[in-house]
Amino acid sequence: MVSPKDFDFGAHLFAIGTKVNCRKVHVSSRRLLSLADLSTQSRCTYTRFMNMHARQTGEIQRPLIDSYGRQVNYLRVSVTDRCDFRCTYCMGENMVFLPKSEVLSFEEIQTIIAQFVARGVRKVRLTGGEPLVRRDIMKLIAALSESHLAQGTLDELTITTNGSQLARHAAELARLGIRRINVSLDTLDNALFTEITRRGRLSQVLEGIEAAQAVGIAVKLNMVAMKGVNEDEIIPMMEWAHARGYELTLIEAMPLGEVALDRADAHLSLKQVHDRIAERFTLEHIAKRTGGPARYKRVTETGGTLGFITPLSHNFCESCNRVRLTCTGQLYMCLGQDDRVDLRAALREGGVEALDAALDRAMIAKPKGHDFVAERIQTPSVVRHMSVTGG
The missing domain is CATH 3.20.20.70 (Aldolase class I)
Structure with missing residues (x-):
C-alpha cells in the first residue's frame, strides 16, 4: 500500500470536495503530495485522496484510512x-x-x-x-x-x-x-x-x-x-x-x-x-x-x-x-468521544452505496x-x- 506520507495520483485530475468545511482541492498530473500539503488545504481531504488512490491502483477497495494516516482494520x-x-x-x-x-x-x-x-x-x-x-x-x-x-x-x-x-x-x-x-x-x-x-x-x-x-x-x-x-x-x-x-x-x-x-x-x-x-x-x-x-x-x-x-x-x-458499531447501528470512531455516524440509517435509506459513503465520513471524523x-x-x-x- 502507498505510504500515507507520500503518494502520486498519476495522470488523473481529481476534484475532491467534502461537506465538513474543507475547500475543493485540484490535483494536477504527476504532482507529488504529502500530508503536510494536504494540511494546508484541510486535513479532512487526506482520507479522500488515499481512498481514491487505492481505488485507481486496484489495492483494497478504498481502505479505511483516517485523517491521521491510521488504517482501520x-x-x-x-x-x-x-x-x-x-x-x-x-x-x-x-x-x-x-x-x-x-x-x-x-x-x-x-x-x-x-x-x-x-x-x-x-x-x-x-x-x-x-x-x-x-x-x-x-x-x-x-x-x-x-x-x-x-x-x-x-x-x-x-x-x-x-x-x-x-x-x-x-x-x-x-x-x-x-x-x-x-x-x-x-x-x-x-x-x-x-x-x-x-x-x-x-x-x-x-x-x-x-x-x-x-x-x-x-x-x-x-x-x-x-x-x-x-x-x-x-x-x-x-x-x-x-x-x-x-x-x-x-x-x-x-x-x-x-x-x-x-x-x-x-x-x-x-x-x-x-x-x-x-x-x-x-x-x-x-x-x-x-x-x-x-x-x-x-x-x-x-x-x-x-x-x-x-x-x-x-x-x-x-x-x-479500530471503530465500534453499536447494536443500533451507530458507528463510534473513538470509545472516548461521542462523535458517531449512523450506519443503520444510511443502509436502510440508501443501501450499500450510502453505507459506503457513511464509512468515508466516519474516517474523516475519527479524532486524533x-x-x-x-x-x-x-x-x-x-x-x-x-x-x-x-x-
Whole structure:
C-alpha cells in the first residue's frame, strides 16, 4: 500500500470536495503530495485522496484510512445492549434496555460487516452487553464464519463475553472457527464477584472458561483494576490465570456513563500496579500484537503473559486501528468521544452505496485521541454506558 506520507495520483485530475468545511482541492498530473500539503488545504481531504488512490491502483477497495494516516482494520460490533450481569463500572443496576425494534437485525449486521471487510477490516470482535444472550446468536456467528473465515477474507472472528453462557456454547464456537475469546473476570472471590456483577455466579463463569479451554479456545481474562475493590487480588489473579494457561489483561476503569462505582475513589493507575508487580516478579516487554490497545509483559516466574490497557495513565490513541458499531447501528470512531455516524440509517435509506459513503465520513471524523482525563475522572467524559458502545 502507498505510504500515507507520500503518494502520486498519476495522470488523473481529481476534484475532491467534502461537506465538513474543507475547500475543493485540484490535483494536477504527476504532482507529488504529502500530508503536510494536504494540511494546508484541510486535513479532512487526506482520507479522500488515499481512498481514491487505492481505488485507481486496484489495492483494497478504498481502505479505511483516517485523517491521521491510521488504517482501520479492526471492527468491534455490539450485537445487543442486554446483559445478565449489572457490573458496577459498566451500567446502572436498573438499566432499561432497548426495544428489539431498535436493534440491528442479523442481516443488517452481516451487510455492514461485509462492507467493512471489503474495505480492509481483517478482525471482527462481537461484544455486547453480553453477546451470547442474544437469541440465535450462534446463527449469526455461523453465517459470519462461512462468509468470511472460511473464505479467508477475515483473519479472525472473536468475542468478548462475561462467560455466563460460555459452557453451553464453547464447543460450537470452536467448530465455527473461534480460536480465542476474552472473558471479563474481576475477582475470584464469590462474595466480591456478586457485589461487582450484582447478580452473576462465579462458578458459572469458571465453568465456561474451563469449557472453552477444553475445546481448544485460547482464553484471555480481562480484569478491571479498582482501588479499594479488587486491587489486592491482582497478583493472586495473575498467578491463578498463568497456572492454568490463561492470559491476563488489566484494564483501568474508564469514565463512561453514570454508574454506581465512585470513579475518583476507585481509580487505580496501572503504572502503579505495574511497579508493584515488578517488585516481586520479573517483567519482560514483548512485542505482542493482537489488534488491540494492550501493552504486554512476559512474567518470567509464571511463564505467562500480562497485558495493560491504560487509557488514562498511558493512552493508546496514536496507533488506534479500530471503530465500534453499536447494536443500533451507530458507528463510534473513538470509545472516548461521542462523535458517531449512523450506519443503520444510511443502509436502510440508501443501501450499500450510502453505507459506503457513511464509512468515508466516519474516517474523516475519527479524532486524533480520546477525551479521557484522569484529573476529571469523577465526571464521565462520555455519558453513554460501556454496555451501549460495546465492551
